[in-house]
Amino acid sequence: MQKDMVCVACPLGCNLTVELEGEKIISVKGNTCKRGDAYARSEVTNPTRSLTSTVKVRNGRYPVIPVKSASPLPKSMLIDCARELCKVDVKAPIKIGDVIVHDILGTGVDIIATNCTEKK
Numbered sequence: 786m787q788k789d790m791v792c793v794a795c796p797l798g799c800n801l802t803v804e805l806e807g808e809k810i811i812s813v814k815g816n817t818c819k820r821g822d823a824y825a826r827s828e829v830t831n832p833t834r835s836l837t838s839t840v841k842v843r844n845g846r847y848p849v850i851p852v853k854s855a856s857p858l859p860k861s862m863l864i865d866c867a868r869e870l871c872k873v874d875v876k877a878p879i880k881i882g883d884v885i886v887h888d889i890l891g892t893g894v895d896i897i898a899t900n901c902t903e904k905k
């Protein structure tokens with residue numbers, strides 16, 4: 786079996802082809818660097834994505850604050866994690882890099898603030 790994908794590890798966007806025998810990866814072609822090989826293998830075996838969103842802020846200068854996953858999350862968990870963030874509200878003040886949710890849904894990944902807000 787063959788799986789085609791575009792490498793998103795850098796802006797060049799190389800077209801990758803992964804040859805599979807069942808679930809075993811036989812080869813990765815089309816990559817022009819090692820990162821592409823690693824991306825293709827990860828994409829086939831354990832696809833991950835970064836999550837960006839916002840959460841509500843109580844008593845803050847702004848009603849919401851932008852957040853992101855500190856590292857990529859399993860792709861299969863993205864929707865559940867986004868839903869979990871809808872339930873979250875935090876109290877101002879918040880600084881960039883503050884952990885908003887520790888270990889979201891047991892993934893081992895923290896959700897951190899990407900902006901700051903003062904109290905109202």
Ligand code: SF4
Pocket residue numbers: 792793794795796797798799815816817818819820821822824
């Ligand atoms: S294979 Fe390497 S050069 Fe090509 S898009 Fe991926 S990271 Fe960039």
